[in-house]
Amino acid sequence: MEYANGVLQATTPEAKSEAAFAAVAASAASAPMGDFLQIPPIRPKRPDSPALVPPSAVPRRRFGSTHGRAALLHAIAHIEFNAIDLAFDMAARFAGEVERLELDASAFMGDWFEVGGDEARHFGLISNRLADLGSSYGAFPAHDGLWEAAEATTDNLLARLAVAPLILEARGLDVTPSMANRLRGSGDPDSAEILDIIYRDEIGHVACGNRWFSRICQIHAYNPVATFHSLKARYFAGMLKPPFNHEARDKAGLPRAYYEPN
Numbered sequence: 001m002e003y004a005n006g007v008l009q010a011t012t013p014e015a016k017s018e019a020a021f022a023a024v025a026a027s028a029a030s031a032p033m034g035d036f037l038q039i040p041p042i043r044p045k046r047p048d049s050p051a052l053v054p055p056s057a058v059p060r061r062r063f064g065s066t067h068g069r070a071a072l073l074h075a076i077a078h079i080e081f082n083a084i085d086l087a088f089d090m091a092a093r094f095a096g097e098v099e100r101l102e103l104d105a106s107a108f109m110g111d112w113f114e115v116g117g118d119e120a121r122h123f124g125l126i127s128n129r130l131a132d133l134g135s136s137y138g139a140f141p142a143h144d145g146l147w148e149a150a151e152a153t154t155d156n157l158l159a160r161l162a163v164a165p166l167i168l169e170a171r172g173l174d175v176t177p178s179m180a181n182r183l184r185g186s187g188d189p190d191s192a193e194i195l196d197i198i199y200r201d202e203i204g205h206v207a208c209g210n211r212w213f214s215r216i217c218q219i220h221a222y223n224p225v226a227t228f229h230s231l232k233a234r235y236f237a238g239m240l241k242p243p244f245n246h247e248a249r250d251k252a253g254l255p256r257a258y259y260e261p262n
């Protein structure tokens with residue numbers, strides 16, 4: 001629990017990533033434990049930049065120019081940065097509830113630590129690539145949609161699982177391959193390769209969310225499909241937009257009844 005809080009309380013991307021890797025190493029060495037009733041603050045620490053602005057004020061992500069590609073990679077860096085916090089917030093905030101449900105809270109924490117470690121690695125890959133392009137994380141404004149979605153679900157584990165891995169990360173599976181192809185087409189295979197790595201890892205993150213969502217529904221004797229749809233209606237403002245990447249979603253074990261028909 002201390003390791004998770006160490007990540008959430010780290011301000012700079014470097015410190016947050018280091019704390020994430022330390023957490024993963026510690027949980028690999030011995031099963032996570034702690035006072036699972038300690039709830040982390042609603043907002044983890046973050047650096048002063050990027051400035052957070054409304055989505056309409058975030059620069060367009062164009063593939064044709066170096067600046068446009070930097071804007072695209074910056075948006076991805078911001079997602080990965082938030083994803084580090086989201087994973088450790090999942091672990092720290094909800095392990096107590098998992099324990100109360102008599103599920104394995106230690107395995108729950110270990111799973112989300114591992115996801116958080118992946119996110120820190122993704123952030124590192126993208127921020128190194130931003131540096132190659134003469135930019136850096138913080139150079140563009142970004143929007144706060146991801147953390148707003150997290151805040152809306154701080155009191156509901158099933159809603160957090162539905163919105164973060166099963167809706168938002170699954171959406172990443174739909175859009176990432178075409179983004180990688182467009183980067184390749186615009187002569188930037190190095191960035192495309194990083195997106196390929198992220199894409200493969202994210203299938204595992206959706207699978208992890210799906211496993212815990214199913215287990216928790218099962219213990220409550222909830223119908224998972226009906227539960228997913230009612231949580232989506234209550235906690236997610238947008239629509240689930242096709243086309244869906246069935247291959248990746250199937251690999252993650254995500255039931256089609258969760259997302260189609262809409």
Ligand SMILES: [Fe+2]
Nearest residue numbers: 080083119122
């Ligand atoms: Fe990621």
Ligand SMILES: [Fe+2]
Nearest residue numbers: 083169202205
């Ligand atoms: Fe992820």
